[in-house]
Amino acid sequence: MKKTWGWTTALILTAVLYTQPAEAAVDAALKAPEIEKPNLNEIRLLGTDEWEFTEEKEPNNTFTQSNNISPDNVVTGTFTDKDKDVYKLTIDGDDEVNLILSLGTDEETKMELNVTVYDEKQNKVEAYVEDAGEFGYFGDFYLQPGTYYLEASDLKNRNNGERYYLFPYIYEEEPYIERIAGKDRYETSAFIAARSSGGMAVEHVVLATGQDFPDALAGSPLASMYAAPILLTKQNALPEITKSALQVLNTKSVTILGGTGAVSKQAEKSLKQMGIQVDRIAGIDRYATAAAIADELPPTDEVVIASGRNFPDALAVGPVASMYLMPILLTEKDSLPKATGEVLNSYDTSFVIGGTGAVGSNVFKQLPDPDRISGQNRYATSVAVADYFDLDPFQVTIASGGHFADALSGSVLSYGTPLLLTPKTKLDPSVKAYMKQNDTFMFTILGGPGAVSEKVEDDIWNLFE
Template sequence: MKQEKRTLLISIFMVFFTFLGGNNLEASTFAPKDTPEPPLLTYKGAHSVEIRSYVPGYDLDKLEEIYNEFTKNTIGEEIAFLSHINLYPDYPRGTDTVGMWYGEWFRDQLAPGRYIDLFGVGDDNPYVLNTLSHEYGHHFLYYYLNKKEGITTNYLDSHYAKIRNLTYYAEVNNGDHSWSVLEIAAEDYVQLFGSPDLIRIRSYQYTPQENTHIPLAWEVPGLYDYFVNLSGLKGKKDQEAPSKPLLQLTEVTPSGLFFQWEESTDDSCEPLTYSVVGVTQPTKDSTVKYLMNITKENNQYKSSLSRKQLREDRVEDILVKLIVMDQSGNAVSSNIQIDLNHPENYFSYVFPGQRICGIDRYRTSVAISQEIFPQGSACAILVTGEDFPDALSAAPLAQKYNAPILLTPSKTLDLYTKAEIKRLGAKNIIIIGGTGAVSQGIEESLKSKGISVRRIEGTSRYETSLAIAKELGNFKEFFVCTGENFPDALSAAAVAASEGMPVLLTPSNNLPERFLEFIEDHDLTQPYVVGGTGVISNHVFNQLPRAKRLSGNDRYETNLAILEEFSLSFTGSTAYLATGTNYPDALSGSVLAAQMKSPILLAGTNLANEAKSYLSSKGLDDQNVQIIGGSGVVSDSLLKKIFE
């Protein structure tokens, strides 16, 4: 008889004590601890999970206390698969390893009899409760991701990874413990569903999660709801985090860096805990944390960091994190990354205007839709967020049908886009592009909701742009842009939408025959060729009747050339600013700009001269500008260059 395959899973919680008292987590693989000797004492609680103690001096009251603390974590049906929790006074895997969870797959399901080891258990160990919550988070996530999504291996394919936006980080699953999907997920469990008593642990106050490059769990829109829907459970009684603080670098002297922030507010008006920590990575595998003192004057908090100490430690750059936590352990943060060779460049600039953004391109398109159509819309335009060609020509179509442009991954409808379609009450969806851009599965899922769906597509990106143009109806003027890259068409999108002009795409060096036929059939009189000869050759330009070229030395100067050409079209009092390094935000925002009769300015990661020059010439300051996209794409330091 063939033996059925079992797969062993081991999760390890490791703590590294740096000379400044911080901690770091690393991954490793060990065989389970061989413990033939019986425990000194056992305690079995209401869920039939047994605490097995090997710690001298621990009595039943102590085991009951640990069990009761354990049950303050959110627990559901998955608890039936956990057999026991071992408490050891020593560190058999080394002093860095403080906890392990042992999982096992059998017939592609989590096998019963799982258990957790806790090491270094004693009255002086502050990590026991945090470690136990973290390891149970592994048990929780392994169980529900398998039960609800059928996932046992590739966790980047999970809905969790998409909501957490982990698919956009190249570092994920690169071997670094902090970038492991399931380590991040376990820490999210601790933050969202863990025991509120963790607030008592000082290390948890300043390090609620190991990975400092991604938002805290409560800062990710929809993540808490995902955990609730995944498990069918409610988390903590307090299901809201405090208001997000704004950490500012206010002074740099030879002796130190000085920071301040205003008091945050909490939904329940409970006392808040503030922690400030400087984080640096001397090597890839080590992290050092500087715990910073805090003072308070009225409603203003202050903190500082010694430059002497940083110089002695040869620190060249540092991430300063302000973490505010309520009494349930719900946390949000504000961060400043500082190059210590030029700290004066990081004086805080507080942008007074509005950012319209989400945590990724899909949620940014949703945020823009909500800004334009708070009362809903009968129609929505759906385009892929994974590639630009089909999407580039969509803006004037969205304006014609008074509809937002919503983005989705190609294969599966984004959860937030799906929710926005429902909020809009849209009864008509126009998909731009073929099934390679937006899958047939997405189309069928929309139709199953009673929504009328149709596609506008062609055999190529060029044919698709012509198909959209035919849909627009009567026009005489049109834009001609390369279909081989996005920046020039992006600059034209808002103007095209406002003026009802199509954006026709062409290869750089030859004009498709159907393109010329379309111009002749529709008696078009004024083509605007966007970009220099490097993107639209003179060979193409010369085939177009009465063509006018709008171009500059780069995408940002080309952007200004278009805005100047159509300056009389901008009658609104607002300008919009978006990144010119990628297409989704400006594309989605083009509908908003068209509705407001306002320009969209493009800016690079560090390039802002063109935007600054334009805004200055129009007498527009930071009170009259709205940003499309988060600080990850249009940074505060860039805005500082523009407005200060």
């Protein structure tokens, strides 16, 4: 069964706590006539299209007044003075289940949120793990099929009218596969931005052309430094979905990667007309642009070197560069570009991504303390990057190795986890072996079936047969 949301503590709390702020932003954005409603709705529903939201119905203060709810049903309500909201949950089936409960609010709250679980005879049920952190309550229960009552409350009785979200989730031990995809690369990048933001406002966004890769290759560590998603644009005009995403995210400033040949002055003008502050990082070519981006990053001893003539290797290392804020500098195969060479003295160690067909031996010898990370092809190289930097293999992001756009947008989303490249119609053997050997359990596919077909999903499911 394909799931639509995660099952770890952090992911579930994120699902509950960070969905509604995005909806509030959308509601405000819908009032702007120049923004298209369908695009905003699609952004708002990202990751929530299979959830069922239920509003509490008062009075529900006692067992007999309890509201009926279902697993995976997000319940929203408020606490009045000395209020306790009771919900009735029926667990069907024959076997014990793992019920995970979370109760949270839009932001860090001054309330002391709590959920007490009772069985059908109104006896208290103890949690296997229980925690009330700064964002709310989390409880992990093992329950036999039957009827249970969930009593939600604010132990501090703030009576502040703040909205809460109660999410009862039944964890099933099977792989989690999700796909983040729009009708084109621009919509996909908007959806990825919405997911990476956790539904919260994003002050800064990095903008790159979706029509070619060179200027954007080095952008992932810059985006990470700004805690910014990467959105894509056409050269001469902002796509409506990109405008919508900026509106929904309540973005205040944008950094454009590349010169006007990549993102035109007209596109820049459109941003300013939206009230967004704009700056641009650009050089005379892709190598100078990458060097200029490196100058914006905090000082570090380590640098990534990748081919400037093709995109897979730079994209595969994007999540690592994002995590460590390592600059990505670009090179020709057999000669070191002037702009790259001029900044190399700032670094003590270089990680060369790709084999000699991408970065030749002559260039390799000119680099500071170089170490090469490569596989027999672009797919195996993405695996080699994951292995070399000891990324956690439990969760991976999968993107097309034949197109740059989705992996570029996803390099910030997959921060610190492997970004594995795939052919369109099947997993590469090296990628499949990596997943199998490491018991990978969570998979996020970037892009629609035109980029990564459903046959790749079939290959993932076959790993568990």
